[in-house]
Structures are given as C-alpha cells and as structure tokens.
Amino acid sequence: MELDHTMVQTTYTTIMKHFIEHGRAPHYTQLANTMGMSIEEARLHQAKAAYLGVGCWLAHDTDLIESWAPFHNIPTQYRITINGEQKWYGQ
Numbered sequence: 001m002e003l004d005h006t007m008v009q010t011t012y013t014t015i016m017k018h019f020i021e022h023g024r025a026p027h028y029t030q031l032a033n034t035m036g037m038s039i040e041e042a043r044l045h046q047a048k049a050a051y052l053g054v055g056c057w058l059a060h061d062t063d064l065i066e067s068w069a070p071f072h073n074i075p076t077q078y079r080i081t082i083n084g085e086q087k088w089y090g091q
Contacts, residue, residue: 011035011045012053015068023087025065025073055091067091 014035018026026034032042043063050056055069065073070080070090078090 008045008048008052011042012049012056015046015049015065019068019071019088025068025071028063 011031014031015026018024018030018034028043028046029039031046032039035042035045037045046065047058047063050058050065050068053069055067056065057067058064059066067073072078072089072091074089076089076091079086080088080090082088
C-alpha cells in the first residue's frame with residue numbers, strides 16, 4: 001500500500017488534536033474511526049507519521065504511540081498545565 005503524504009500529515013495532526021483534547025494518544029482503531037479509514041490504513045499512516053515526525057515514536061515492538069512531541073503517552077515527571085488544566089505528560 002502506497003502512503004499518501006497528505007494523509008500522513010493529516011494523521012499526524014489528528015493524533016495531535018486527540019492528545020490535546022483527551023490528554024492521551026488515540027489507539028489506531030480510534031484513529032481509523034475518526035478518519036474514516038480501515039484499521040490497517042490507520043495503523044500504517046500512524047507508523048509513517050511517527051517515523052517522519054520529530055520527537056514521535058511508537059512503543060518498542062508495538063503499534064502503540066508512546067510519545068508525540070511535546071506529549072508523552074506514558075506518565076512522566078513532566079506535567080503540562082494549560083489554563084489551569086493538567087492532563088498531559090511531557091517528554
């Protein structure tokens with residue numbers, strides 16, 4: 001399957017918006033539903049976006065987002081507070 005670079009960018013942005021709204025990364029099945037694509041397409045686009053993104057990576061040997069700069073999906077000692085709301089972890 002050839003990946004469309006515009007769709008990869010849209011995937012990157014969709015993941016970032018999900019992090020901002022929910023304080024955590026979406027699972028690629030959620031991403032598929034949000035973006036109206038198959039689960040496999042979402043998984044592949046997510047992997048490509050992580051590979052091309054600066055400070056973005058998946059957890060070792062998985063298809064799960066671990067970090068998506070500046071956010072981290074696993075709790076860290078770095079808490080991010082915006083307008084008094086603290087629901088994000090930083091890298």
